Amino acid sequence: MKLLILWHMHQPYYKNPISGEFELPWVFLHGIKDYIDMPWQAGRFKGLKITFNLTPSLIVQLNEYSRKEVKCRFLNLMKKKVNDLSLEEKKFLARFFLNPSMKRLSERVSGLKDFLIRFEKEPDIDKFCREVEDHNFLKLQVLYLLSWCGEMVRRSSKVVKELLKRDGVFTEEEKLELIYELQDYLSKVIPLYKKLQEEGKAEITVSPFYHPILPLLINVESARESTPNVKLPSISVSLREDAVVQVKRAVELYKEIFGKEPEGVWPAEGGVSNEALELLSGVGFKWGATDEEVLFKSLIEKVGNKSPLYKAYSYRGKLKLFFRDRELSDLIGFTYKTWKEEDAVKDFISRLRKIEENYPNSVVSVILDGENCWEYYRNNGFEFREELYKALTENNWIETSFFSQVEPEGSLNSVVAGSWINGNFLNWVGDDEKNRAWELLGITRAEIDQNEEALERVLVAEGSDWFWWFGRGHRSEFVDEFDRLFRSNLIDALRIARKRIPKELLSPIKEKVSLSTPPSYYIKPEIDGEVTSYFEWLNAGRVELTSFSTMESSCVYMKELYYGYDREGNLYIRIDGNWDKLKGKEVKIILELFGREHKRLCIKVGEGSQECPGIKSALKKVLEIFIPNLCVKEFMGGRVNFTVKLVVDGAFIEEAPFLSYGVLELCREFENEWMV
Numbered sequence: 001m002k003l004l005i006l007w008h009m010h011q012p013y014y015k016n017p018i019s020g021e022f023e024l025p026w027v028f029l030h031g032i033k034d035y036i037d038m039p040w041q042a043g044r045f046k047g048l049k050i051t052f053n054l055t056p057s058l059i060v061q062l063n064e065y066s067r068k069e070v071k072c073r074f075l076n077l078m079k080k081k082v083n084d085l086s087l088e089e090k091k092f093l094a095r096f097f098l099n100p101s102m103k104r105l106s107e108r109v110s111g112l113k114d115f116l117i118r119f120e121k122e123p124d125i126d127k128f129c130r131e132v133e134d135h136n137f138l139k140l141q142v143l144y145l146l147s148w149c150g151e152m153v154r155r156s157s158k159v160v161k162e163l164l165k166r167d168g169v170f171t172e173e174e175k176l177e178l179i180y181e182l183q184d185y186l187s188k189v190i191p192l193y194k195k196l197q198e199e200g201k202a203e204i205t206v207s208p209f210y211h212p213i214l215p216l217l218i219n220v221e222s223a224r225e226s227t228p229n230v231k232l233p234s235i236s237v238s239l240r241e242d243a244v245v246q247v248k249r250a251v252e253l254y255k256e257i258f259g260k261e262p263e264g265v266w267p268a269e270g271g272v273s274n275e276a277l278e279l280l281s282g283v284g285f286k287w288g289a290t291d292e293e294v295l296f297k298s299l300i301e302k303v304g305n306k307s308p309l310y311k312a313y314s315y316r317g318k319l320k321l322f323f324r325d326r327e328l329s330d331l332i333g334f335t336y337k338t339w340k341e342e343d344a345v346k347d348f349i350s351r352l353r354k355i356e357e358n359y360p361n362s363v364v365s366v367i368l369d370g371e372n373c374w375e376y377y378r379n380n381g382f383e384f385r386e387e388l389y390k391a392l393t394e395n396n397w398i399e400t401s402f403f404s405q406v407e408p409e410g411s412l413n414s415v416v417a418g419s420w421i422n423g424n425f426l427n428w429v430g431d432d433e434k435n436r437a438w439e440l441l442g443i444t445r446a447e448i449d450q451n452e453e454a455l456e457r458v459l460v461a462e463g464s465d466w467f468w469w470f471g472r473g474h475r476s477e478f479v480d481e482f483d484r485l486f487r488s489n490l491i492d493a494l495r496i497a498r499k500r501i502p503k504e505l506l507s508p509i510k511e512k513v514s515l516s517t518p519p520s521y522y523i524k525p526e527i528d529g530e531v532t533s534y535f536e537w538l539n540a541g542r543v544e545l546t547s548f549s550t551m552e553s554s555c556v557y558m559k560e561l562y563y564g565y566d567r568e569g570n571l572y573i574r575i576d577g578n579w580d581k582l583k584g585k586e587v588k589i590i591l592e593l594f595g596r597e598h599k600r601l602c603i604k605v606g607e608g609s610q611e612c613p614g615i616k617s618a619l620k621k622v623l624e625i626f627i628p629n630l631c632v633k634e635f636m637g638g639r640v641n642f643t644v645k646l647v648v649d650g651a652f653i654e655e656a657p658f659l660s661y662g663v664l665e666l667c668r669e670f671e672n673e674w675m676v
Helices: 026-031 034-042 056-065 073-079 087-097 102-108 112-121 125-131 134-147 151-156 158-165 172-186 189-198 214-218 220-225 240-258 274-282 292-298 326-338 341-358 378-394 432-448 452-461 464-469 479-496
Strands: 002-009 050-054 202-206 287-291 313-315 319-324 363-369 410-412 541-544 558-565 571-577 587-594 598-604 616-619 623-627 639-648 651-656 662-665
Touching: 002 034, 026 034, 026 056, 026 172, 034 050, 034 151, 034 189, 034 378, 050 056, 050 189, 056 172, 056 189, 056 240, 073 087, 073 172, 087 125, 087 134, 102 112, 102 134, 102 378, 112 125, 112 134, 134 158, 134 172, 151 158, 151 378, 158 172, 189 202, 189 240, 202 240, 214 220, 214 240, 214 274, 240 274, 240 452, 274 319, 287 292, 292 319, 319 363, 326 341, 326 363, 326 651, 341 378, 432 452, 432 464, 432 479, 452 479, 464 479, 541 662, 558 639, 558 651, 587 623
Parallel strands: 002 050, 002 363, 050 202, 287 319, 313 410
Antiparallel strands: 313 319, 541 558, 558 571, 571 623, 587 598, 587 639, 616 623, 639 651, 639 662
16 A cells, blocks of 8 residues: 655735734744644654645745744734733733633643633633733743644753743743744754655645635636536636746745755645646646545546545646545544544554555545644644554555655546535635625736736735635634735735725625524423424524634534523533434433533433433434433533533544533523513
8 A cells, every 4th residue: 555645734824914914823833833843753754755735825934933033913922021011912912822722732831721721710811811910921921832832842942841841930031032942943944844855755745825726716617516506706807817826936936945846736725627737737747636525526437436536647647636535634634633642543554454455555645734633632643643653664564655656547637626625615615705705806906907016915815714714614713813814915905006995895804703692592302313393493502513723624523502491491402413424333422511510421322321311312313412400400590611522432533612612501591581
């Protein structure tokens, strides 16, 4: 078996062109953790071959952050003395320090979790920043930075090692020394990738410059190939030439950094179409990759199994094409984070063995983000990757290879346009907000004509990330910043070109949407695993379980939770999700409630619970649970934090909500309220 692993390293361009500041610090934070750890760790294993895809927008920002004078709002405020910070400045920083996504990372540094627990008990960021003592806020700053330090930095930096030993007060001088030390490490990141490639341990590939989805730039109508009824934006200007610029400039930067032509390309979001592939092959790329769904939609002959997936293809004799194994990639991206490292790797290797037994001499492509999943693993996934790389180099029936080393066995003359998510483009186009963003982009592009400086701003705005956050499907604590950055680039483009700025660009595109709603009246649904009537759960409260950053929820089982109670105080819960995948399997739900007390209920679906014999549950189209008042009476009449865990055939699969606790509002009495 030839196993091809590609870690995709990417961040959008966070600099606000109007202020000149980087508005969000994710390049800096991932730089001292994932972007330096991943190549360093892989390079320690003899015989291991890994491919890293670096986007130009990331490379440019890493180089800027390595300079001490970089203009970054986060770092500039971090460098100020705490007693010089205004309340608003403290609140800006605390949004990062106390973010729910820090739940796992906080375990890596003694003392940080105490701050998160304090905030969870009273999640009022304004109150926290008013009441926290300056020396504690300084401590929080230092601990936050230390929690983001990767294993390579922890092992090699004397400054970091010394601070990690400390458990007490830090000084402003120590904080500054730490910040400058970490910035120095960012200057080592790109040279490390270059060194690995020169040593034959890594293959470095690239994406179009600002990570635009090429098929949509070339022709937005390409979205109809996978989704015929999709509602598309009205764009009167062609963005085809911009697609050419994005690709050619990526090649130029790669040659400047790595001293050679790039052979491989990961098209942004795995987005391909016939025209996009012609463009990529035309500028000299030898191979590209996308998702298995694109392959299966493109095949003329359907064989009824996955054998077509496990080989490389020649696209029109011009370009080699590879297709990611979605299941294997998503297991690393979403599932294994809750497993013991040795169990996860054992499961991964066993799946590879089954593929090899069923399809001998397979070519298996595992492709996923190289940064976003690790903060949900223990110790940022270091032990998992150690176990994985060790297993891959010790099993002699697996050969890790570079994509460029594999010869095609099949051929394709055409592809159905699609991306890495469900083989379509609905995460970036199709609903009102996403379409409005495309229309504002088109209007701006038509106005600026050939003004090169203004065009640069439009190219930034063509990146896929901005459209990801608009409309349905994804939530983030920082969505306002993404909205503002998108519009700021278009506003500045028009300013440079001396054109009128339409009022639509001065108001947010993103509508405020609540992630949860409380019950509006009593409910008493039938526990049968079906929504038997429209009214059954009509008055239930709702909690969105998949409100998480850059991760995609197509492979997540639990997506929405509905809840409510009857007049007797019995609790009802319904969870919607991808339950079809679990037919015939043993399913357990572990519900943990955190209020005045902590209670853990383990529910075997269809049977019950030892902790509370009166519990009933059923799973068909939805999962429905009845919990008698006797088991939850101590929580009724208040607000209750909760998490729900999914166990399938004895294996811990998933926890939700993904980033923090959910909240159940169990405090309203409806007897005296009018109900129509």
